[in-house]
Amino acid sequence: MVTPVIPSNGTYLTLEDIIDNYIPDDGDIHMAPTKVVSLENTIHGIIMPIDEIERISYWCRENDVKLHLDGARLWNASAETGVSIADYCKYFDSVSLCLSKTLGAPIGSILVGEKRLIEKANHFKKQNGGGIRQAGMLARMASIAVDENFSKLHQAHLYALDVAKFCEANGMTLECPCDTNFVFLDPKKVKINPSVLAACAKKNDVKVMGNRFAFHFQNSLVAIENLKKTLLEAYQDSLANPYVSRGAVRLYRSVSQSSENTVVCPEDHKEKK
Numbered sequence: 001m002v003t004p005v006i007p008s009n010g011t012y013l014t015l016e017d018i019i020d021n022y023i024p025d026d027g028d029i030h031m032a033p034t035k036v037v038s039l040e041n042t043i044h045g046i047i048m049p050i051d052e053i054e055r056i057s058y059w060c061r062e063n064d065v066k067l068h069l070d071g072a073r074l075w076n077a078s079a080e081t082g083v084s085i086a087d088y089c090k091y092f093d094s095v096s097l098c099l100s101k102t103l104g105a106p107i108g109s110i111l112v113g114e115k116r117l118i119e120k121a122n123h124f125k126k127q128n129g130g131g132i133r134q135a136g137m138l139a140r141m142a143s144i145a146v147d148e149n150f151s152k153l154h155q156a157h158l159y160a161l162d163v164a165k166f167c168e169a170n171g172m173t174l175e176c177p178c179d180t181n182f183v184f185l186d187p188k189k190v191k192i193n194p195s196v197l198a199a200c201a202k203k204n205d206v207k208v209m210g211n212r213f214a215f216h217f218q219n220s221l222v223a224i225e226n227l228k229k230t231l232l233e234a235y236q237d238s239l240a241n242p243y244v245s246r247g248a249v250r251l252y253r254s255v256s257q258s259s260e261n262t263v264v265c266p267e268d269h270k271e272k273k
């Protein structure tokens, strides 16, 4: 049984949010007692403050609750705050980190935890058909991604911040703060017609989908400028022809379904073609 918890401050979970949703062993017999708390950092590109992680971690240890981190994007938090991956991980019983997103490895994730947990996880992995032989090549690519790309992540954050500031300066209100490599802008909320946005994007040779704009250090400056041009053109159109959303029509995929790389560098793709 899983209890999803929405941060009451609108950006990150606090110990108080967790305590409000905690189900003790001697709680209501109709409910499943809380055994694991699972956090996510970054979530929506937002960095969870280390002080809050520390509070939650101490509370979990005192209450015999395991603490897991979905750290698919912990690299981005670490690159931005300077808090090392090791320093983040010490507060958790287990952490998963994704190698194939921001770091750019072709495949893979890492699970971190005590020896016994990893042994058990390996067993489950094999049982579910996830065993890989000759995994050395994948491991080599992963270590190159960590060694060579981690220091480049900040560039993606600079791109995102540039676009975030551009949106705000031009009257387009963002969905949430831009801490790392994502900008969340709901076209409909700023009265942009999604079809107009799609047409402007096509004209300017950028790939735009949903309400999450994802940035990568491999994006070119030209792609970033083309995205800004796209947003401005679509927004200016919306001032003349405000878009009225029809609730039942689902033109856009939700945040959780949208794809990772929204901004694609047109130059690179043309060269490859």
Ligand SMILES: *Cc1c(COP(=O)(O)O)cnc(C)c1O
Residues within 6 Å of the ligand: 040, 070, 072, 073, 097, 098, 099, 100, 108, 109
């Ligand atoms: C992508 C992602 C995962 C899964 O990562 P894999 O590398 O596919 O195992 C888990 N959590 C979050 C938040 C993600 O974005």
